[in-house]
Amino acid sequence: MTTKVREELYQFTQLEPGVEAQQAEPDASARPTFTELYRYQVPVGMKYTFRPGHTFSFDSTLDPTDLVRVEVRSQNQMGSVFLIESAMEAQVDEFTDIDLIKRFDISEPVVAEAGMWIVIGVIDAAAVDPDDCHFILTCDRQRIGII
Numbered sequence: 001m002t003t004k005v006r007e008e009l010y011q012f013t014q015l016e017p018g019v020e021a022q023q024a025e026p027d028a029s030a031r032p033t034f035t036e037l038y039r040y041q042v043p044v045g046m047k048y049t050f051r052p053g054h055t056f057s058f059d060s061t062l063d064p065t066d067l068v069r070v071e072v073r074s075q076n077q078m079g080s081v082f083l084i085e086s087a088m089e090a091q092v093d094e095f096t097d098i099d100l101i102k103r104f105d106i107s108e109p110v111v112a113e114a115g116m117w118i119v120i121g122v123i124d125a126a127a128v129d130p131d132d133c134h135f136i137l138t139c140d141r142q143r144i145g146i147i
Contacts, residue, residue, distance in 0.1 A: 034121035
């Protein structure tokens with residue numbers, strides 16, 4: 001048997017099989033924290049590489065000043081690397097103008113391998129239903145197949 005690795009530029013969205021969505025409730029505490037809106041565990045045989053210059057677009061019912069975060073977490077979710085540590089919704093809501101689309105806040109590639117988590121979180125003033133949101137994460141996807 002031979003393994004074949006196929007790498008391609010990929011647009012990762014909320015429609016990706018395995019993406020878990022949950023309603024984000026408002027956080028009215030003195031120190032608001034990010035609430036997970038979407039999470040995805042990278043399956044065996046798959047790897048995603050996020051590079052400087054890759055982009056993130058997010059459309060939602062959030063207020064323009066509510067905050068969005070994108071991170072890659074370790075398998076045990078104890079460690080993480082932020083692709084976007086914190087950005088206002090108004091900064092990430094562009095999908096078409098290449099000059100305005102939000103680029104990742106990274107200086108070197110970040111790899112999400114099998115078992116790791118890709119997480120989108122929000123700090124919001126009102127409840128957010130993930131069915132009313134959509135996003136596109138640009139990345140390189142590697143699929144490993146056995147032939």
